[in-house]
Amino acid sequence: MAAVLAVFLLYTAVAGHSTPTLTPSQLANHSGQLAVVGVVVAPLHGDSHSAAGLRFGLKNIDGKSGVIPVVYRGENPPPLFKVGRNVVVSGSYAQGRLAGNNVVTKCPSKYTATKTA
Amino acid sequence: MADLGRAALVVSLGLLVYALVGGSVAAVTNRRRLAISARNALFCAFGSTAIASTVLAVALIRHDFSFTYVAAHTNRTLSTPYALSAFWGGQEGSLLLWLLVLTGYGALAVALNRTLLRDLTVWVVPVLAGIGTFFAFVLVAVASPFDTQTAPLDGAGLTPSLQNPYMVAHPPMLYLGYVGLAIPFAFAAGAMLSGRTDERWIVATRRWTLAAWMFLGFGQLLGAHWAYVEVGWGGYYAWDPVENAALMPWLAATAFLHSVMVQERKGMLKVWNMVLVALAFELSIFGTFLTRSGVVNSIHSFAKSPIGSWFLAFVVISSLFSLGLIMWRLPLLKARTKLESALSREAAFLYNNLLLVALCLTILWGVLFPIITQLVKGETRTIGRPYYDFFLRTFGLPLLLLMGIGPLIAWRKTSFRALAKTLAWPGAVTVACGIALIAFGAGSSHPGLIAYTFSAFVLSTIVLEVVRGTRATGSLTALISRNRRRYGGYVVHAAIVLLAIGIAGSSAYGSSTERRLTPGQSVSIAGYTLTLRDIVQRQVPNATETRALLDVKGGWSGTISSGDNQYINPPEPSREVGLKTNWLRAEDLYVIADSVNPKTKVVYVKVLVKPLVNLIWVAGFVFVLGSLIALWPDAREQRRLVTRLAPARAT
Numbered sequence: 001m002a003a004v005l006a007v008f009l010l011y012t013a014v015a016g017h018s019t020p021t022l023t024p025s026q027l028a029n030h031s032g033q034l035a036v037v038g039v040v041v042a043p044l045h046g047d048s049h050s051a052a053g054l055r056f057g058l059k060n061i062d063g064k065s066g067v068i069p070v071v072y073r074g075e076n077p078p079p080l081f082k083v084g085r086n087v088v089v090s091g092s093y094a095q096g097r098l099a100g101n102n103v104v105t106k107c108p109s110k111y112t113a114t115k116t117a
Numbered sequence: 118m119a120d121l122g123r124a125a126l127v128v129s130l131g132l133l134v135y136a137l138v139g140g141s142v143a144a145v146t147n148r149r150r151l152a153i154s155a156r157n158a159l160f161c162a163f164g165s166t167a168i169a170s171t172v173l174a175v176a177l178i179r180h181d182f183s184f185t186y187v188a189a190h191t192n193r194t195l196s197t198p199y200a201l202s203a204f205w206g207g208q209e210g211s212l213l214l215w216l217l218v219l220t221g222y223g224a225l226a227v228a229l230n231r232t233l234l235r236d237l238t239v240w241v242v243p244v245l246a247g248i249g250t251f252f253a254f255v256l257v258a259v260a261s262p263f264d265t266q267t268a269p270l271d272g273a274g275l276t277p278s279l280q281n282p283y284m285v286a287h288p289p290m291l292y293l294g295y296v297g298l299a300i301p302f303a304f305a306a307g308a309m310l311s312g313r314t315d316e317r318w319i320v321a322t323r324r325w326t327l328a329a330w331m332f333l334g335f336g337q338l339l340g341a342h343w344a345y346v347e348v349g350w351g352g353y354y355a356w357d358p359v360e361n362a363a364l365m366p367w368l369a370a371t372a373f374l375h376s377v378m379v380q381e382r383k384g385m386l387k388v389w390n391m392v393l394v395a396l397a398f399e400l401s402i403f404g405t406f407l408t409r410s411g412v413v414n415s416i417h418s419f420a421k422s423p424i425g426s427w428f429l430a431f432v433v434i435s436s437l438f439s440l441g442l443i444m445w446r447l448p449l450l451k452a453r454t455k456l457e458s459a460l461s462r463e464a465a466f467l468y469n470n471l472l473l474v475a476l477c478l479t480i481l482w483g484v485l486f487p488i489i490t491q492l493v494k495g496e497t498r499t500i501g502r503p504y505y506d507f508f509l510r511t512f513g514l515p516l517l518l519l520m521g522i523g524p525l526i527a528w529r530k531t532s533f534r535a536l537a538k539t540l541a542w543p544g545a546v547t548v549a550c551g552i553a554l555i556a557f558g559a560g561s562s563h564p565g566l567i568a569y570t571f572s573a574f575v576l577s578t579i580v581l582e583v584v585r586g587t588r589a590t591g592s593l594t595a596l597i598s599r600n601r602r603r604y605g606g607y608v609v610h611a612a613i614v615l616l617a618i619g620i621a622g623s624s625a626y627g628s629s630t631e632r633r634l635t636p637g638q639s640v641s642i643a644g645y646t647l648t649l650r651d652i653v654q655r656q657v658p659n660a661t662e663t664r665a666l667l668d669v670k671g672g673w674s675g676t677i678s679s680g681d682n683q684y685i686n687p688p689e690p691s692r693e694v695g696l697k698t699n700w701l702r703a704e705d706l707y708v709i710a711d712s713v714n715p716k717t718k719v720v721y722v723k724v725l726v727k728p729l730v731n732l733i734w735v736a737g738f739v740f741v742l743g744s745l746i747a748l749w750p751d752a753r754e755q756r757r758l759v760t761r762l763a764p765a766r767a768t
Contacts, residue, residue: 021487026496035499049633049712049721075631076711076721078350079681079690100133 027067073098121174122263129254132162137244157420163220192274205288218296240307253711274687290336295401297329302398322576331744338737340458349692362404368477384453395439428724458530465523521575543577565625605747612740622729644727645671665710679710703731
């Protein structure tokens with residue numbers, strides 16, 4: 001069992017491909033491969049299939065952050081992708097800009113937060 | 118109407134609190150009339166919860182938007198089945214469904230066992246009532262589906278991708294599974310509380326566990342098929358936390374269903390079985406906590422909700438309760454016999470259990486990893502698909518092999534020579550299959566080749582067993598009816614083999630390509646050539662449909678269309694994939710059309726060929742068939758049961 005546990009911890013620590021998953025406000029002092037959770041903000045323009053890519057901004061879902069610019073290249077983002085939608089963008093972050101290569105749009109179907117007064 | 122719903126829930130809460138407190142007092146002080154009264158309170162709680170559920174269902178069907186819940190999850194354009202499916206489409210409704218199923222299951226399980234297992238059911242009632250009290254409290258005090266407002270003209274509607282028949286069936290199936298796991302847990306707790314830790318609680322709950330396991334397994338496959346045909350990303354399982362939340366208790370329950378056979382037969386693994394049944398139940402609650410707390414990121418919108426902390430508290434309290442009970446009753450949970458040989462049926466079950474639990478805990482670790490890294494390092498880190506795929510292969514492939522070996526090994530002990538003799542034919546078939554697979558090019562993926570070869574081994578052992586049995590009894594139906602549990606199990610094993618082949622085929626041997634196309638241009642993949650004929654657009658009620666029409670030649674000839682729908686109410690898009698199945702090869706040609714532009718006639722097309730993927734869906738039906746065979750009432754078994762339980766009842 002101890003051997004299994006050792007393999008397990010080693011794998012998750014070294015080869016498990018874990019990625020930092022941050023919000024826009026947590027990006028300071030970070031660079032390299034990471035994922036950013038946020039809400040899409042306008043302007044949204046361009047084409048993910050073109051060299052210039054699809055351009056948009058991301059800010060914290062709670063609204064308490066500045067906007068980080070994103071250039072996304074690759075397959076079209078999922079159909080539900082639009083301004084105001086919560087997304088997770090994976091890619092490379094450098095010099096205050098995220099070069100995205102994967103977008104996951106959260107399904108808005110279930111278990112929304114209870115409205116508070 | 119809403120007042121009636123609210124009142125019915127308050128009555129449910131009161132009855133369940135009474136069943137919890139009164140039932141506990143009755144069990145401790147051995148007061149029979151109070152125990153009967155507590156039991157009746159549990160039955161009545163089902164009745165009042167059914168009234169509350171009827172109120173919500175009627176409000177959904179009548180589009181009564183004075184109910185905040187109805188306005189938030191439906192609109193007037195929804196047909197009745199989809200309006201009704203909003204019952205479990207939102208948080209409050211899904212919790213009400215949970216309570217309805219729990220009280221219904223609980224009342225039935227207690228009613229069926231009240232005579233045969235009277236000493237146990239007096240303790241089962243307060244345990245079930247305790248679980249029910251938690252859900253009823255959350256529904257009354259934290260997340261009521263009966264909040265009202267001034268009725269708007271129309272509701273917000275249901276996301277188009279959820280307006281799919283799979284979404285009508287998939288969530289209730291999962292709930293029947295999740296909640297069903299509360300029954301064996303309550304009986305296990307009842308057995309420990311009453312000090313009657315013999316095998317009777319297992320015998321009494323075997324079918325409940327099997328049914329819950331079947332619903333949970335089939336519900337997951339329905340969800341996977343929905344994702345495959347509706348979400349349109351080309352896959353069926355993304356290792357998302359909400360998917361893992363259903364898989365983990367299913368794995369724990371699978372381990373439990375196997376290990377109880379060892380306890381029934383040999384009186385071993387008593388502590389282990391208690392741990393497994395508690396683990397399966399706790400994981401089912403933990404999954405609910407995950408999906409509602411916002412503690413981890415998911416494809417599914419896990420908004421931070423006030424009920425998350427309530428669920429966390431419940432998971433902690435019920436886990437401590439289970440752990441405390443097991444520790445307290447350790448002296449009563451000693452095995453009657455010991456493992457005599459590492460080469461025996463019971464040892465094979467043990468290996469199977471270790472692998473299943475290891476896989477389950479590995480997935481749990483992956484789900485918890487972001488939370489743990491946040492706590493330890495102050496930074497959330499997420500583990501991706503490679504982690505899960507690695508451990509699925511590491512634990513899943515040996516499990517597959519064991520599925521073939523286990524049923525052929527004798528109980529108590531066997532020799533290598535006897536085992537080799539038993540496995541000679543299946544082994545020869547497996548080697549021949551392996552050579553043929555390599556000759557046909559399956560060696561391009563080692564995990565795929567191993568999965569196929571092991572699958573051939575398991576199938577040949579099943580065929581061998583069935584042929585031997587049929588020869589002995591004279592007919593297949595006689596064979597199955599004489600031991601439904603064993604042969605139902607073989608059918609389920611065959612389903613798992615089909616699942617393994619489908620997963621290996623579609624993931625290890627699939628191919629994909631992407632291309633920008635204008636009319637007349639083609640893309641080729643795996644023997645298919647697709648040529649864009651045209652891009653068309655048309656208006657249908659409540660949506661604008663845009664489609665790329667592609668002429669296909671090669672493995673199949675015809676036209677395939679793919680594109681998107683832009684709905685008017687709610688104003689949401691949906692991706693519409695093109696799908697053509699070749700049933701002879703169980704293969705799908707899967708087309709995703711992106712940026713379909715009817716003006717410029719340009720489309721970005723992604724084409725996937727997924728060999729054997731349809732075996733996954735076929736496996737679902739075979740799985741249900743096998744489970745039903747094992748579940749089917751068996752008069753012979755019932756007679757054995759009555760004889761076996763008689764001495765225990767007399768004590």
